[in-house]
Amino acid sequence: MNWLIGAVLFLVLAPIAGGLIAGIDRRITARMQGRVGPPLLQPFYDVGKLFEKESVVVTTAQNFYVLAYLIFIALSGALFFAGGDLLLIIFAFTLAHVFLVLGAYAVHSPYSHIGAERELIQVMAYEPMIILAAVGLYMVSGSFYVTDIVTTTIPAVLYLPGVFLGFATILTIKLRKSPFDISTSHHAHQEIVKGITTEFSGSTLAQVEIAHWYENVFLLGFVYLFFAWNPAIGIIAVVVTYLAEVFVDNVTARVRWQAALKSGWFAAVIGIANLAILSYMMLGGA
Amino acid sequence: MTVREEQTIIDVALENLTREVERVHADGYRLVQIGCTDLGGSYEVNYSFDKGYQFKNLRLTIGPEAEVPSISGIYWGAFVYENEMHDLFGIPVTGINIDFKGTFIKTVEKYPFSVTRKGGDSCRNA
Amino acid sequence: MGIFQMTKTVLRNLFGGPATRQYPAVPARTSSLTRGHVAFEPSTCRSCGICSRRCPCEAIHLDKEAKVWEINRMRCIACGDCVEGCPFGSITMEQTYLPPVVEHVVERYTITYVKPEKPAKKPAEESTGA
Amino acid sequence: MAFLKRSPWILHYDASSCNGCDIEVLACLTPLYDVERFGIINTGNPKHADILMITGGINEQNREVVRNIYEQMPEPKVVVAIGVCAATGGIFRECYNIVGGVDKVIPVDVYVPGCAARPEMIIDGVVTALSILEEKRAKMSGAAQMKDDARHAEQAGEST
């Protein structure tokens, strides 16, 4: 029952790994800014604190939506690490974000609503690319199942450089990093306050935070798929990709949502071009 | 290249105000500020203009009841000063382009600088 | 390179170590002129009252009869006007800052200056309270 | 379980200060002082904040704003008044539009003296506030007490 072990391990370990990654991220960011930065375990303190706080419930629907968001994010991650179908995983993943947007819409705050709108724009921006990434991996490995993609011996990234580049671009959106941290951001100040999470507080916000951890681990897992033929290279690639994201976060200003949308689709265009060339080569070769 | 700054003050009557301001505007002056002074029985309103560091003041002296026409039709930006004039001094200004109607600066005491204010400005936190 | 203009600064920060002054571990940076807080020497004060008249915040209160000099720490802006004005050097500016408090502080000193003889040195009475 | 002490999130509001204390509060976030070392984040969102830092005295128009922000913050929370203006109105005390210190509108837990308060003093103020925050949390998780009770009791416990 390998798949069950993978799923359970993910559900248990991902929050720990995600929190640690967030902690490392914050420390590196601080160093890049010439500061000392918070303790490594700071994200855990934050979430722990949020559970200690009084929960100001604006509407009960909000709690339901946020919980659903957490569950679906965890589910998509679990499916992924269980070696499930990529398309199903992406569907669950998208559904999770729909719940988050609904949660933000459930409260009456203009900032929250604008944040929700921008989150939807983000979904539109990254969705094509994420599907293309799945298609690309399918073309290389011949399967949509993560189990098959991981066990393939073909160096996927060599066939899919454009897809990987596009995926790295939308990764910036997904990790909520500058320049695309338009709907909410982990640090810094924003014109829409905290955007989509403005009205969440206490344990609700903590759930959003944990969902982010799951999400980040899942996304890094996705990055690994491109390098899956060699685990060592894969892990290095994941680390380097993440560090590059942190670096980009620190050397750019936030752009407007129009640019985020354009960048997402531009990434998709690169991806499509890559796939077109690939299929031409494969057809030619066949 | 130091420019010597000069300051001139010209008294104007209320009925000539708009005309005088228009003339200053036509001369290419920019509006620097509008400020009032409470003379204890009447107000002194200074319309200050500047062109190349030459400082020109139109001085209007009015009684507490007089209404002042807005110059925001000539200098669009005059509304900030005119609203302030209304909120702090209680001088009615007519025809401001963006009239906040007394909400530009909210004060506990109404018209804290007005001539009709007598005593009553005790320090409440002593 | 237009897009990663800040790279140099970021890399220098990353590898050059943080610029942070580790405050509670390292004492606060002050200079000889730093206006921290006003200190009072009760043994030299001749109750002239210049300080309390000059104070722009009315933080200083002098009771000549009771020989009490008070400073309301919650009003004092540490401008140093009283220090400059004091003809007897009873008020000085200290470089250290006052710690945060949980309620208003009025410091009260009893003036111990004795008129013709040498100023007697008595320990300053100090009480804290709102 | 004292996570609260390790992760105080700050909300800063400028009531009617001269900017002196405001910029010093912001300076606390910057590399030389870096309060993130203590897990402090400036959230800018009352719903996420634990510590409300107020600079400047209360005037007529911001009175409601300050109260509103305070009420939006979830319990437990503390208020730190920064600078003498926030304590009593300072040099502006006698102005016609100044009502007085922040404590005229909402309960204040810590006063940081100074004009302008320095970043080091502000850090000290936050550290003082943390222990009060912890006490409030302990009260909250204890017997179901009225919020007002907790507020009074905490003042008695502050004399350390």
Next chain:
Amino acid sequence: MPERIVVPFGPQHPVLPEPIHLDLVLEDETVVEAIPSIGYIHRGLERLIEKREFTEYVYVAERICGICSFMHALCYCQGIEEIMKIEVPDRAKYLRTIWSECSRLHSHLLWLGLFADGMGFENLFMRSWQLRESVLDVLEDTTGGRVIQGTCKVGGVRRDIGAEKLDEMHRALDPFEEQCRELGDIFLNDDTVKYRLQGLGVISKDEAYALGAVGPTARASGVAMDHRETGYAAYGDLGFKPVVETAGDCYARCAVRVKEIYASINLIRQAIDQMPEGPLDVKVKGTPDGEYFSRVEQPRGEVIHYLKGNGSKHLSRARIRTPTLANIPPLVKMLPGAQLADVPVVVLSIDPCISCTER
């Protein structure tokens, strides 16, 4: 027909440390109309003149604003000195110039930081404020206060800067300038910064002049107006030219301030080189009787202190017109058409100092 929503912007808002309130009418995310409302920090400082003697009021003038604190005191003192016909010693004038320019440096660096923060460029914010700390250290070493200096007084200055300290400052200027230029290059050349700033909040030269814009806001639109040209304090002796840009957008306003930082460093260098010896102050006798509009160029633009004395120890009127108040009409004209994401950037581009504005 896009839906119109009204978004209240401020008074408590993370991007703006100060409470300014704007009612933004949005169509999707585009601003159609912006109505500012102020008054959240109105204190009524002008009337404090009734309670403070004219020499004591300097302390109040300093606290009109904690960022341009020294310049407010300077403007006030120069006004009184003009009314009372006091000739300030040369050394005091030079010291005033040095402190003014230090204040400008710290104010501009502070603004650059906030501006970067408004664009979501957190690292640049940190870097600007890190550089600003070295200016604050100099200010603290020479005046005793980081943000409120308290050294200007009617008739001169209260403190001297020793020859040794002047030397040290002079030596520190070169490395400091280098760091500032590196910072300035990021603001002026980074693509994401340019993307956010160029073509945003454009105001033409004629418009800027007609709306009464002052300071960097006016100079960025090509209006060459800088009060330092009138040669108050020691500016008359120093080579000085206003920094002017022509584009009139947020990028130009940023560029003006960046270049003013270099200009300020240069001015400080010159002032230290030419520093005359002599007394620091003259004794102030009598009381002011008369009126004067004292004008000084602050980091944000021209500030005016209208002072009117009646021969008693208390002035009869002090009217303070601060640069931000004059820049509000241009701001109201700049906002429509901007994206919601750009609102903080546009608002910050005039360098609003609400505390000054509302006094």
